[in-house]
Amino acid sequence: MAFKDVIEKEEKDAYLLTNEAVVRAALESDVKVVSFYPGSPQTEVLDTFEKVLPQFDDLRMEIATNEKVALETVAGASFVGMRSLTSMKSVGTNVASDSLYSLAYTGVKGGCVVLIADDPYCHSSQSEQDGRWFGYTAYLPMLEPSDPQEMADMVRLSFELSEKYRTMVLIRTTTRVNHQSGIVRLGPMERTPFERISWKENRHSFRTVGSAARAAKAELLEKMDRLKAELGRSDLNRTEHFNGKELTQVDGTDGLPKVGVISSGVCYRYALESLMDLEQEAAVLKLGVLNPLPEELIAEFISGLDKVIVVEELFPYIENTVTMIAKDTNPSIEIVGKRSGHFSEMLEYNVPIVIKVIADAVGKEPPFDHMAHFERMTEKASILPPRLPVFCAGCPHRATFTSFRRAVGGQDEVFYANDIGCYSMACLEPVNWSDSMIAMGASMGIAAGVQYVAKEKVIAMMGDSTTFHAGLTGIANAVHNDDDITLFIMDNSVTAMTGQQSNPAAPEVAGHTPGKGIDIEGMLRGLGVEKIVNIDSYDIGKNIKLIREAVDHEGVSAIISRQECALYHFRNYRRAGGKHVPFFVDKEKCDRMYNCVKDFMCPAISIDPEDGKARIAPEICVGCGVCSKLCGKQAIISTATLKGGENRAYIEVSDYEELVRATEVDE
Amino acid sequence: MKPFSIINAGVGGQGVVRMSNILGEACALTGKEVRSGELHGLSQRSGSIVIHQRIGDGAVSPLIPFGEADVIVALEPMEALRYLYFLKPGGLVITNTELTHPPGESEDLVNGRIERYISYEEVIGTIKEEAEVVEIDALEIANEAGNPLTVNVVMVGALAASEGFPLDRDAVVEAMTSTVPPKAVDVNLKAFELGSEAFKSKS
Ligand SMILES: Cc1ncc(C[n+]2csc(CCOP(=O)(O)OP(=O)(O)O)c2C)c(N)n1
Numbered sequence: 001m002a003f004k005d006v007i008e009k010e011e012k013d014a015y016l017l018t019n020e021a022v023v024r025a026a027l028e029s030d031v032k033v034v035s036f037y038p039g040s041p042q043t044e045v046l047d048t049f050e051k052v053l054p055q056f057d058d059l060r061m062e063i064a065t066n067e068k069v070a071l072e073t074v075a076g077a078s079f080v081g082m083r084s085l086t087s088m089k090s091v092g093t094n095v096a097s098d099s100l101y102s103l104a105y106t107g108v109k110g111g112c113v114v115l116i117a118d119d120p121y122c123h124s125s126q127s128e129q130d131g132r133w134f135g136y137t138a139y140l141p142m143l144e145p146s147d148p149q150e151m152a153d154m155v156r157l158s159f160e161l162s163e164k165y166r167t168m169v170l171i172r173t174t175t176r177v178n179h180q181s182g183i184v185r186l187g188p189m190e191r192t193p194f195e196r197i198s199w200k201e202n203r204h205s206f207r208t209v210g211s212a213a214r215a216a217k218a219e220l221l222e223k224m225d226r227l228k229a230e231l232g233r234s235d236l237n238r239t240e241h242f243n244g245k246e247l248t249q250v251d252g253t254d255g256l257p258k259v260g261v262i263s264s265g266v267c268y269r270y271a272l273e274s275l276m277d278l279e280q281e282a283a284v285l286k287l288g289v290l291n292p293l294p295e296e297l298i299a300e301f302i303s304g305l306d307k308v309i310v311v312e313e314l315f316p317y318i319e320n321t322v323t324m325i326a327k328d329t330n331p332s333i334e335i336v337g338k339r340s341g342h343f344s345e346m347l348e349y350n351v352p353i354v355i356k357v358i359a360d361a362v363g364k365e366p367p368f369d370h371m372a373h374f375e376r377m378t379e380k381a382s383i384l385p386p387r388l389p390v391f392c393a394g395c396p397h398r399a400t401f402t403s404f405r406r407a408v409g410g411q412d413e414v415f416y417a418n419d420i421g422c423y424s425m426a427c428l429e430p431v432n433w434s435d436s437m438i439a440m441g442a443s444m445g446i447a448a449g450v451q452y453v454a455k456e457k458v459i460a461m462m463g464d465s466t467t468f469h470a471g472l473t474g475i476a477n478a479v480h481n482d483d484d485i486t487l488f489i490m491d492n493s494v495t496a497m498t499g500q501q502s503n504p505a506a507p508e509v510a511g512h513t514p515g516k517g518i519d520i521e522g523m524l525r526g527l528g529v530e531k532i533v534n535i536d537s538y539d540i541g542k543n544i545k546l547i548r549e550a551v552d553h554e555g556v557s558a559i560i561s562r563q564e565c566a567l568y569h570f571r572n573y574r575r576a577g578g579k580h581v582p583f584f585v586d587k588e589k590c591d592r593m594y595n596c597v598k599d600f601m602c603p604a605i606s607i608d609p610e611d612g613k614a615r616i617a618p619e620i621c622v623g624c625g626v627c628s629k630l631c632g633k634q635a636i637i638s639t640a641t642l643k644g645g646e647n648r649a650y651i652e653v654s655d656y657e658e659l660v661r662a663t664e665v666d667e
Numbered sequence: 668m669k670p671f672s673i674i675n676a677g678v679g680g681q682g683v684v685r686m687s688n689i690l691g692e693a694c695a696l697t698g699k700e701v702r703s704g705e706l707h708g709l710s711q712r713s714g715s716i717v718i719h720q721r722i723g724d725g726a727v728s729p730l731i732p733f734g735e736a737d738v739i740v741a742l743e744p745m746e747a748l749r750y751l752y753f754l755k756p757g758g759l760v761i762t763n764t765e766l767t768h769p770p771g772e773s774e775d776l777v778n779g780r781i782e783r784y785i786s787y788e789e790v791i792g793t794i795k796e797e798a799e800v801v802e803i804d805a806l807e808i809a810n811e812a813g814n815p816l817t818v819n820v821v822m823v824g825a826l827a828a829s830e831g832f833p834l835d836r837d838a839v840v841e842a843m844t845s846t847v848p849p850k851a852v853d854v855n856l857k858a859f860e861l862g863s864e865a866f867k868s869k870s
Pocket residue numbers: 037038039040089091092093095125126420421422423440462463464465466467490492494495496497498565
């Protein structure tokens with residue numbers, strides 16, 4: 001298994017996810033300080049480091065409040081002289097970018113590697129960004145792997161380059177690389193002890209402003225030239241010959257066919273498979289370096305071609321450079337790409353998309369009509385109900401929304417500024433409501449603007465992790481300006497959406513070791529929020545009134561809705577020996593009102609086709625008991641009552657023991 | 668040269684990832700080329716899950732092009748149909764027989780937007796129009812093996828018994844047993860064997 005292989009001593013072949021390969025290669029490179037904020041598609045880098053952390057007393061790890069702090073942390077460690085690494089999702093780089101640009105100027109000392117994971121298609125992001133521009137506009141070297149093995153090789157190399165050039169090195173990925181698994185050759189794991197370094201003996205200034213900045217920029221440009229010379233002709237950029245059957249790496253361009261393909265990352269793999277399927281001979285330039293692009297190599301590659309097909313997702317980043325170079329070296333070459341209208345700047349690619357373009361460019365028919373097949377089969381599958389994400393069984397957010405919607409009287413009464421977390425699913429059925437949802441922590445700023453203009457009351461909502469990530473500035477702003485906003489803080493103890501990592505409100509830090517949990521209520525009071533209402537998310541009976549109280553307050557008010565993320569809570573509960581005590585439907589009492597189904601959508605509840613009454617799947621129900629409070633007939637009852645226990649939700653840690661006893665009677 | 672391409676499908680929480688990890692691990696043990704494409708991200712456990720897996724020479728890209736999978740192994744029948752567009756014409760579908768109705772379907776039902784749940788017969792009938800199908804009552808078999816959580820292992824057992832399956836059986840067994848605690852080895856082995864037998868008796 002992956003975890004075992006990440007720490008394996010033996011040098012062997014292992015089946016790893018690219019994100020796990022990052023961790024393996026970084027550990028092999030003796031990385032000493034790592035810090036992350038979670039975000040798909042790179043979260044497994046954090047999660048894997050956290051899993052292996054107890055095995056390495058020579059490694060320091062933080063789960064940071066946000067990507068900017070994570071970047072600054074690893075840069076600081078590097079300033080003093082240790083190797084460090086962080087990774088972030090595309091939009092996380094926006095948050096970190098202020099420091100990123102300055103750090104390019106100051107440079108670093110210990111090898112410092114930064115992963116930027118883009119998400120074409122927005123599988124799990126708010127916008128389709130192209131992180132390649134960060135490398136380009138910040139003057140930082142940037143590499144791009146196409147699979148787990150290349151990732152491992154590039155991470156190791158990046159640490160060396162970083163130290164040699166005293167610059168951070170960026171590695172750019174896309175979802176289909178981060179979430180690709182394959183065989184990785186494990187290298188030697190040679191770690192050195194963690195020994196603090198004397199700053200006094202290594203003092204060096206890392207500051208940039210005015211004349212220092214101008215000097216740094218000049219140095220940066222010169223660094224880029226040297227990097228271009230070293231990396232351009234390195235093995236990272238490969239010229240290959242595909243003869244219709246086999247692929248061979250070649251030196252120079254002698255004897256290559258007249259049709260060429262330039263690509264990088266996972267798109268290279270789609271292009272190669274397309275050529276194989278078409279049995280199409282072609283020259284291939286596989287780029288591993290995105291910045292600085294190897295202009296000389298590209299010029300040489302295209303100089304003898306009639307036609308070049310550039311395969312890359314999102315912006316025509318490589319294509320623009322190819323077009324520019326072609327003006328001088330081969331003005332008559334036909335460039336097939338986005339400018340020619342063949343490829344889109346939207347979404348992610350796959351073989352069906354790429355093979356169509358290549359076939360078209362070389363005047364062949366693809367051997368199989370993928371799209372026709374796709375359409376015919378999806379038509380067949382259209383009889384299926386969709387299976388969209390919903391709140392987990394027992395999710396406190398579901399309960400909070402139940403009371404929130406009743407308390408404010410629905411969509412017509414208030415402006416609801418949503419934010420980024422599991423509660424974002426309010427956008428989907430059954431809540432199906434968010435008046436805005438922009439970026440982490442943005443809800444408070446948006447609310448500030450809306451409350452000046454709209455007639456309706458404004459409600460903002462953030463999770464605990466989002467509050468610390470980028471929400472505090474918005475809260476301070478609203479209090480300071482005496483804005484009229486009610487803020488919901490969905491305090492579920494963890495950063496749930498990305499896999500329940502700890503956040504500053506949690507009593508633990510990376511590696512699940514005890515740490516300081518920040519008291520959110522005390523913090524809000526310190527910031528000057530006058531009206532604070534605490535609610536237990538599950539207590540929907542009481543909450544409607546409490547929520548109204550906060551909403552009626554003029555000025556900034558806050559509702560802290562507390563209950564642990566159910567996935568997290570019940571996982572810990574099972575590990576502590578607890579057993580679920582599900583609820584069940586008393587069929588005698590159920591009169592098919594479906595209050596437990598309508599607008600609730602709990603995965604544990606369905607309709608029994610036999611009698612049309614509600615039914616609770618005991619293997620899914622965690623026993624939060626919220627649905628039982630919605631039933632007008634009191635038909636939903638805890639299975640604990642069958643064993644002489646009380647009819648109430650068993651959710652408190654203190655109940656564990658009692659619970660185990662109750663459920664073990666007659667089992 | 669085309670790789671052997673497998674679509675692993677199911678509902679979050681059913682163990683689709685483990686199913687594909689067993690196969691990937693078996694490749695590492697036997698020096699076979701393998702490349703998988705999956706999506707991790709949302710925590711919620713009731714979403715639809717699909718993992719692409721390509722084994723052997725020619726495993727160049729991590730995603731199976733539409734209509735090129737040799738087999739779909741599904742822990743839930745609706746998910747087999749949902750991803751049928753990946754299967755080659757006339758390819759093989761090995762599916763668990765138990766439907767898991769998504770919460771949205773119940774919501775539609777009680778709100779009168781649909782009259783009844785989709786039936787197993789409708790789902791399987793539609794798949795049969797396009798594919799060869801082997802139906803496995805994996806939950807019953809997993810219970811027989813001693814643990815309902817081994818549904819995914821039953822399905823790996825069934826897959827391993829299918830024609831053209833490119834991996835050595837022993838390697839799959841080794842990959843599977845090396846990832847479970849010692850006390851669970853026997854149950855997993857039994858689930859695997861029963862899965863294989865069920866496949867043979869049905870195909
Ligand atoms: C800048 C940025 N970083 C990371 C993410 C990934 N992300 C999406 S939701 C989320 C978790 C938010 O946690 P919280 O606000 O506590 O809500 P919960 O999921 O716990 O309900 C994260 C980190 C993102 N979308 N944007």
